[in-house]
Amino acid sequence: MEAIATATLRIVSAAFEPGQPVPKKYTCEGEDVNPPIGICTVPETAASIAIIAEDPDATHGTFVHWLVWNIPPGTAVGENSNPGISGRNGFGKTGYGGPCPPSGTHRYFFRVYALNKLLDIPAGSERKALEQAMEGHIVASGELMGTFAKHKS
Known part of the structure; x- marks a missing residue:
């Protein structure tokens, strides 16, 4: 995606x-709630924040775990929160779906985008619609990566 800055x-x-x-709490083996996410150094030009959480190590291509947008800048994304408008994840649901790899250790990227406008797309939209809406409006971005492997029973 093209950033303007x-x-x-x-x-x-x-x-x-x-x-x-x-931690297990934020996965399918725990409470399956989103972890707290702190977003620092947000430019003054940001009008909203978007998050795409994904697993690029999934068997059939990148798996989307969370799409959320129109988060007010300066908002701390709390644990088990609904900070904005949620899109459809790879589980076919809206909201957060935690790490749940079928085998091995996977990487989970929480990609955060500061945008110069609010996005006008409906709740439940899929990743492609979110990315199209963000095109040309990204003023800053960053990511946090964590790993997870299911515990053997």
């Missing part, structure tokens, strides 16, 4: 450090 957002979580395992 190249500012970098700093993305953090109180739940896990970059590159470290996503």
Whole structure:
């Protein structure tokens, strides 16, 4: 996606450090709620925030775990929250669906975008519609990556 500026957002979580395992609570083996996400260094030109959480290691291509947009800038995304408008994830539901790899350790990217406008797409939209709506409106972006492997029973 084309950005109109190249500012970098700093993305953090109180739940896990970059590159470290996503705690069980935020996965299909736990409460399956979104982890808290801190969004730092948001440009003043940002009118909204969007998040795409995905697993690029999925068997049949990148799997979308969470689409959310029109988050007000300066909002801390709390644990188990609905901070904006939710899109349809790879599970066929709206909202967050946590890591749940069939086997092995997968990487989970929480990609965050600062946009210069609010997006006019309906709740339940899929990733392609979100990306099209964001095109040309990204003023900054950043990501946080965590890993997860199911525990063997």
